[in-house]
Amino acid sequence: MSRRTLLVGGGAAAGLVLAWAAWPRSYRPNLNVGPGEQLFDAFLKIDRAGQVIAIVPQTEMGQGVSTILPQILADELGADWRTVAVQSAPISPLYANGLLARDWLASDWTRVAGDAGTWAIDQYATRSALMLTGAGTSVPMFHDAYRRAGAAARVLLCKAAAARWGVPWESCDIQNGIITDGAERKLRLGDVVEDAAGFTLPDILPYRQGNDGRLTGQDLPRLDTPSKIDGSHNFAADIRLPDMVFASIRQGPIGDAVLKDARDAEAQKVTGFLKLVRTERWIAAVGTNWWAANRALDLIDPSFTLRGTPVDSGRIDAALEDAFSGDAGRRLYVQGDLLPVFEKATILASEYQVDPGLHLALEPMCATARVTEEGTEVWMATQAPALARAAIADALGLSDSAVTLYPLHAGGATGRHMDWEAGVQAALIARDVGRPVQLLWSRLEDVIQDRPGAPAHARMAAKLGRGGMVEGWLAKVACPCAMTQTWSRIAHGKLPHEAAAEAGDKATRLAVAGMVPPYAIPNWAVDHYPADVGLPLGFMRGNAHLHGAFFTECFLDELAHLAGIEAMSFRIQMLGGNPRLAHCLSTAAAMGGWQGGIAGSGQGIAAHMMNGAYAAVMVEAGIEGSKLSVRRMVAAVDCGDQVNPDIARQQIESGLIHGLALAMGASVPYASGMPTRAMLGRMNLPRLGDIGEISVELIRSTADPAGVTDLGAPLAAPAIANALFTVTGQRFRSLPIMGNG
Structure with missing residues (x-):
């Protein structure tokens, strides 16, 4: 979001604002309506047979969004889950994902502008029909829209039924797809669906009260599972x-x-x-x-x-190290004053690195x-x-x-x-x-032309005070920004190498999004040193949190060891202002039988928060021969009041496995502009036999549901690295943990 665009949206230039205001502000659904179907709004159709058709604008990638969003609507409507169907949404401003746009396009200008900057981004997203899926934003973005759609349809259907019966519509309700007046009169949704369109909504839309017959919070079966099992699902x-x-x-x-x-x-x-x-x-x-x-x-x-210069792993590492001495670095996050804390003090310093992580999706x-x-x-x-x-x-x-x-x-x-x-x-x-x-694309082409997650090097430094409290914390991170490159390609049509070069000197919060410590440290700072590594990068599950959590949680374990305090207690003492994350830590430790991270235990722990969700993971891991072995992963997660807890657990579990893949492999060396291997069987990816017991506990919460698609992935690798220290006495400061050579 440029300064000029912000001025247009924020109202600083009158002539430009007039042009902006002349654009259409009212949008109507552009859905096709089949015979017997009645359109209620952009998210809902109901047909004469009583089938409830939820319109989903988000891309289903296995994360369950094509079930969760319809479940919100069906719950508020009072539908029978067996009658709910899903239809992909057409391109329309009504489905713009302003939440992801705000996260992606925020800049110094929009942050200075405050509400005006947020408004400008929202307007840009809507008028550009930015239908984006990613970063766990689907439920937080569209939860209220689906509730409104379900509640509005329920009111209209009840009004249509009440008109037939000659009773007040407020006395009617819908349960399991049947409209009743509280007595013995009943109608199916399809019986009055055409009449319902002729009624109007009240000024204040009433939402369903109570817990009887509610679909939200139930482990309902996924709507896409049957077709995926019988092979009729079209990819x-x-x-x-x-x-x-x-x-x-x-x-x-x-x-x-x-x-x-x-x-x-x-x-x-x-x-x-x-x-x-x-x-x-x-x-x-x-x-x-x-x-x-x-x-x-x-x-x-x-x-x-x-x-130009071919991509090479050695050159990637050299470019990242050179970035630390360049002049493009910026301090992007700061609290307190580090200088007097570090001056003439004994500090602990460590260096870490993360190699570019490949997508390796099942579908090329x-x-x-x-x-x-x-x-x-x-x-x-x-x-x-x-x-x-x-x-x-x-x-x-x-x-x-x-x-x-x-x-x-x-x-x-x-x-x-x-x-x-x-x-x-x-x-x-x-x-x-x-x-x-x-x-x-062939699998070879898919690997060569992948847009991996960003490689990163980090220099971490901290000073411990009395009682093992961290008094000062400094994170210097050298990495390209994959998010900036992605936007340049998909929105501005830049070629991959052009987008990589343009982003090479731009420091951005997107590149270090996972580096803000969730702990009560009085003085801390995060610096970003951008670099052009020559490798085009892309949107990834977890994005910058993948390396951010690895750097932060591994370094915190080193500090705990230096302070002589067991790793969980060390974290808990700094989480007084973050009780939700502290609860996750204590729950994961209790579930996993935490032994304090003693030598030989093979236990490691890590915690992280992102996008309003909190999680802690405890693992049991070791090295068998030259191969990483993970016997158990236990996760405790506070992600708000989830619509479908079972799908939330699936997302966390799949994220942990994704993180395990990054720890074991999912990366390749590069030489002469090519990956040195492209066959999945040679990437040391986890197989079914490599994945031990996985337990996911969702902590009860009344907070709004948060997206959890990305939450598990950043946590697995640091927990594994911390566990291996108890077995080997050696710190593993690189991803993949066992190397990718």
Whole structure:
């Protein structure tokens, strides 16, 4: 969010404000309504059979959002859960995710402007239809909207039933999909759904009271599970269109790579091969099946010219270290005054590093496109559909309205589908061949062209006072900002190497978001030293919290050892002002049988808070031969009053496994602009046998539900590293813990 944009939104320039105000401010739902369906608002349709159709604007990536949001609506409506269905939302300003936009686009200007800055970002998000999925914002952003939709529909349906019965509508209610007047009269929702549209809502919308028959708080079955079990669930690679062909692609090494040449004639040897499609930066083969297309690419062996310095792990580390002595560093968070605390004092200092973490989603990048004279259609999973549609339209030279994007569920994106390049490529190939095309990246291509989480180096320093209290704390973090790069690519169309270079000298809070200590330390500061490591980076589960929690919680354990205080008590004594996190720590320790982190116990503990959620994890780990072994993980989480506790536990558990993968592998070395390995079996990823018992306890809370998708991932690695110290006596200060060589 630039200063100029803020001035437009905040009202500092009258002429610009007039232009801004002239934009439409009132938006109507743009949903298609089928025969027998009645539209209630942008989030709800009900048909004559009584089926409740919840409209979900967020991308389902396995996190359960396509169940949680409908559950909020169904609870307030009084629906029968067995009649609830889900439909993906079209692109509309009504579904903009202002919460993630505020987090992502906040700047010094918007923070200085206060409420005006927040308003400007919200307006920009709405008017740009920024439908974003990520960072656990889905429930916090849309919880109230789904409650309102359910409550409004309940009132209208009750009014329609009351008019038939000649009774006050306030005496009517809906339970399990049946409207009653408190006596013996009953109607199904579908019986009055058409009449309900003719009534108006009261000035104050009444919400459901009491706990009887409520769906919120119940472990209801996920709506997407049956179709995923029987195989009828459509992911991008499942789309089939008449006359469709298949494509595979090669995009060259990482960086500013342009296509040089290829042995075109070799492709003709492959049965089923149809055509080669070239652009400046990639070449695709089209065939009657994907295997033919991919085999043709293998045979033509395309070569690329790489301009600039190739990506190399050694150069990445050198760039991060050099950043500490550069002039782009900034102090972004500060409390108290560190200088008199550190002056002439004995301090503990440690250095840490985190390698770039890959996404490695089960589903490689994929999109299906059909380009005709009537318009363009694209089927793809995307966490930013409006930005994806705009990019496709721009690539084809069309208006946004000429492109129809069908948003699909993603097979475990964990942030990778913020980028839209597969959709653009599929559309360009489809236009070239004149037939519908399904483009599927190979696993090799998916790894080479991944946009990993940010690598980071940290220099931590602290001074201990009497009783083991931390009197001063300084964190210096050298890392690129993956979030800044991602926005530059998806919103401004920058090429990956261009976005990486532009962000190389920009210090930002997004890069050190997980570094603010949750403990009562009187004097502390966090400095960010930006760096251009040459590796394009992307949105990741946990984002900067992945390295932030690792640096903070590992260093805190070192301080506890120096102070001679067991690790949990050391943390608890500094959490007087943070009782929710203290409760999580004590609960995890009690559940796990915490032994105080004594030598040989193999137990480690870590705590973290993010986005209004609090969690602590205790692990039991060791080293068997040369391999990391994690026997047990116990998590205690305070994430507010969760809509579906079982899905919340699933999210925490999957986050812990994601964090375990980062500790064991999920990263690769780079040399000459390429990853040195790309097969999943060679990345030391955890297998089922490597994952021991996992227990997740949700602490009861009346606070608003917080997003928990990202919460577990940052905690696993520091807890494991702390556990290994009790076994080996050695501090593990790098991720992956066992190295990625």
